[in-house]
Amino acid sequence: MPITQHINFPTDSxxxxxxxxxxxxxxxxxxxxxxxxPLDFTLGALACCGACVFTNPLEVVKTxxxxxxxxxxxxxxxxxxxxVGQALWLVGRTDGIRGLQKGLTxxxxxxxxxxxxxxxxxxxxxxxxxxxxxxxxxxAGATAGALGAFIASPAYLVxxxxxxxxxxxxxxxxxxNHQSVSSAFLSIYQREGILGxxxxxxxxxxxxxxxxxxxxxxxxxxxxxxTHAQWFSPQSWLTALTAAMISGxxxxxxxxxxxxxxTRLYNQPVDEFKRGRLYSGFMDCLMKVTSTExxxxxxxxxxxxxxxxxxxxxxxxxxxxxxxxxxLHYTS
Numbered sequence: 001m002p003i004t005q006h007i008n009f010p011t012d013s014x015x016x017x018x019x020x021x022x023x024x025x026x027x028x029x030x031x032x033x034x035x036x037x038p039l040d041f042t043l044g045a046l047a048c049c050g051a052c053v054f055t056n057p058l059e060v061v062k063t064x065x066x067x068x069x070x071x072x073x074x075x076x077x078x079x080x081x082x083x084v085g086q087a088l089w090l091v092g093r094t095d096g097i098r099g100l101q102k103g104l105t106x107x108x109x110x111x112x113x114x115x116x117x118x119x120x121x122x123x124x125x126x127x128x129x130x131x132x133x134x135x136x137x138x139x140a141g142a143t144a145g146a147l148g149a150f151i152a153s154p155a156y157l158v159x160x161x162x163x164x165x166x167x168x169x170x171x172x173x174x175x176x177n178h179q180s181v182s183s184a185f186l187s188i189y190q191r192e193g194i195l196g197x198x199x200x201x202x203x204x205x206x207x208x209x210x211x212x213x214x215x216x217x218x219x220x221x222x223x224x225x226x227t228h229a230q231w232f233s234p235q236s237w238l239t240a241l242t243a244a245m246i247s248g249x250x251x252x253x254x255x256x257x258x259x260x261x262x263t264r265l266y267n268q269p270v271d272e273f274k275r276g277r278l279y280s281g282f283m284d285c286l287m288k289v290t291s292t293e294x295x296x297x298x299x300x301x302x303x304x305x306x307x308x309x310x311x312x313x314x315x316x317x318x319x320x321x322x323x324x325x326x327x328l329h330y331t332s
Contacts, residue, residue, distance in 0.1 A: 035123065035327055043323045044119030045112040051315035052111045057100040058308035059107060061087040063163040065301035066263045067173030071278065071292045080170045084304045094170055103162035105181045110155035114208065118148035119320055122216055137217040145212025149204045154197035156204055158184040160266040174269045192274045200266035202282050207258035211309075214254045219247040223321075240321040244314040252306035257298035259305055261285045 035043070052059075061084060069077045081087040091099050122144040131137045149156075161176040161184055178184035188196050223243035232238045264285050268278040279285040289297045 035127075035324065035331065039327060039331075040123045040324070041116040041120035043327060044123075044320055045116030047119070047319035047323060048111040048115035048312075048316040049108050050319055051312045052107050053104070054315065055308045055312040056104050056107050057088060057091075058084070058304050059159075060091060060100060060102050060163045062259075062301045062304040062308055063160060063263055063267075064091070064166075064172055065304060066260045067164055067267060068300070069293065070173055070264065071288060073292060074294065080172065084307055087304070090170060091166070095166055099166070102165065103159040103181075106155050106159035106162060106184075109181075110152045110159055113155060114148040114152035115316065116148075117151055118144045118208070118212055121147055122212075123324070131220075137220050138213045141216035142209040142213040144216070145208040145210075146205050148212070149208035150198075150201060153201040153204050154185065154188075156262075157188070157197065157200055157266050160200075160263055164267050173267050176267075176269075192270060196270075196274060199270070199276070200262065203258070203262035203265035203285065206282065207255065207262040210258050211251050211255040215247050215251045218250045219243050222246040235325075237318065237322055240318050241314060244316075244318050244321075248309055248311070248314055249306075252302075252309045255309065256302050256305045260289065260298050260300055264289070 061081070064087060065081050068079065068081055081090065088100065095102070122140055125131060125140045125144070126137075131140050158178070158181055161178055162181070164173045165171075165175055165177065176184070178187065185197070188199075192199065220243075223239060226232070226239050226242050231242070261282060265276070265279055265282070268276045271277050279288060286298075293300075
């Protein structure tokens, strides 16, 4: 997504920009046409945290649906959650309105760390011109996602535990019974040590690599395509909005199986040897889910994944793009 003072163009687009527009990806980091990494980190974190506040209830529902019927054949378990609307109503009625925002603090911490690193790193690589090579956007997006997922993994672990917690009548998956975000971090550390805070990271890294590569590459390409089509004025926020909507659909389709595996790995209980009681790792989880729940088990919660990811992608990408354009305008 090369950037000019007014417009972003994708680095791997298949069209030639108009002569009056100079791609900014050729400008070195720190130049007048690129943002300093700390500022890019902050803008990426703020954009995704802002989106998270609105989409966290859907994340709660998604987590419950993905844990429902864990390693059980279809029809052999009670289905408390039957869809997005019914699940939102059930959680709100049982846990109260605050129950729909369970794990919000941990979710904001995760979004701030993961996306600050992810978007900041991608922007820095893009400004260096490295995304101009074939598949550069995909590789940069995947690398940025892996780095962000690893750093923010402890926050995602706690977020998953807290969002799965509820009263016994509608509980699914293992219940960790944490009292707060801080007590969750403390209890995990006391029980499993520092490495315990990174339990499930082997599922998170491929999940975010796939999602990040799909999101950033498609957003970049779609934005350039929409800009080239001249549907809107060059500085219109509708360009970023349209590109983000296209990106959200692609992310939801590609990311759901990885999301299910990641949720299962993060939420599973551990034994006295600090090993997972249900899964030994990513491939073990993949094989067990498909053998007991079928291939469709990997798409549990597909609807809330899409319903959450689409607006989250739209909001975060739109906010990020608008704030970066403003920042570039003032810094240049």
